[in-house]
Amino acid sequence: MHPFYQTSDQVEDAIFEAKVSGYFFKNFLCINAEADPQNYYSGTERALKSGYDGVIVKLILEGHCDFSGDASSIRNGAGGITILDMSREVIGITPKIDTINLVIPRHVLSKHIVNIESLHLQTLNQASVMTRLLVNHMTMLRKEAKSITQNEILDVSKLTIELVISALQNHIKTANLAPPRSENSLLFKIKEYICSNIQSTDLSVVNICTKYHISRAKLYRITEPLGGVASFIRKQRLQHAYRLVRSNEETKVQVSTIAFQSGFKSLSNFSLLFKEEFGISPSESIQLNNTYKKVDLNNPNEQPMVNSLLISAWLNQVLL
Template structure:
């Protein structure tokens, strides 16, 4: 009888010992597509421990992390967002300890038992001295559907006193406890069921946060972003075009988009994201046709920008889509050793 297949996994552990510095660097490098990670030199090395276990579930990743014994800082800035190109949602339960998190200009305390959601297409910072957490990493479309408006989920915090937090938290704990027994064939259905549970439970909170902003600035930014999504095919879509359509000065437009990395970078990022999705979903269209449909007039420039954003060429993404990224059984995915590769695969779904 052949052994039961296990989920591909990766573990990193840094603690007191001769290799502490190298292991700490590996911990930070593993998280590099997501965060710039810095760790202060521990006052007492015996208390220091940083661990990260990653499980590849096909249409999702699962992280189990522990940070002890020093100050850890995690930053996701506009530059990292643009370079990584990850379109993912983190659903996280804090098991022990706490962290201070800055999202949308507001600082919040995340404590044991709390559930937090954050969007990797948006900036955030966090700092902790002692924290253990579990994180389910999901593609946006699996959690909320392709056309859902998800601006309001970034920074959503569900306190441990709420039934919603307790239900999601208990489910993530149970999932983690069973990860070593889940097979690659079982994983997609489990991920889908978990995504449905989370999306249904947080929908009321997201709807409440999605009410029109009381500020004109917030409402205008939301309207412009919607227009950009609907107009990616326009070759002249850019600051000048948007200023004419919305009657804004360049300075006003730049101020609106400054918190999310700038208007030009935002347009380019959304065009490349649309091209990525079309390469996976619309296999009858050529790479050139998709580039033009997303507003690029130069195929070579498109290919260079695409590789810079996603770390893969358009043709490599097309081939990945043809292999079917949800099929966990392929030898290539089973043999994947890089958490970075797994993040890209899940983001492409």
């Protein structure tokens, strides 16, 4: 699961086996993973700095996993769903295991669920009808993924996200969720505030300090795991710009429009930072997106181009 986690095998590399496949949907990624015994780990600082911000809905089909992190631990077995917040610490120890993982960007869920971080390391109640519906849907999604057409993918995506939201909302009603630790809670609030207001040119250190009634010194200390507040804001602006490019339906979209809609005041500064972050200029990225839209995803003759475009952009497209 790199780059999400650091991993180590419990068996010799020469005999370790794993089978991983993934499918791209409009607003989530579905990863099927079968693997020999292994350990994996991600700390809060590493997760926050990675830039990939989302929630993993992990269904175990065979085997089990011992999860721990943030002073709590659980074991989840076959048929169980565990929620992992990608910005929180987690250690996983598994024997031979088979899983289905839905990787969903935080902003897709945060519109409907308050304090998503409180769901970290929660296992959904298998006696709940909503949980069983989600289990059945994820299992069927793996079985039918190869058969889903481009005309069906939006409806499948919408249905999947709605089922996840309903299952999580149902869990929140009945579970005894512990609130995050105070300083961690403030960090997540600041992070969410930045992400929700990334289009505003008024978003700044002063603005955040005023909003949360804290000093600059405290803000800098709290946001150290993010790599610094200014750096994090800049990275989020660039990721927002990338999403705008990828989702834009216009073939003649202006770089200046993307820049200003992402909170940048200087077009030249935006272009320079964008190229440093993604390796290509904003105009080249727009051109790549236009090329992608012209490709027939169901045409075998164009499959090499499809693979090239998807492999180069899949993490950014789904998670950034």
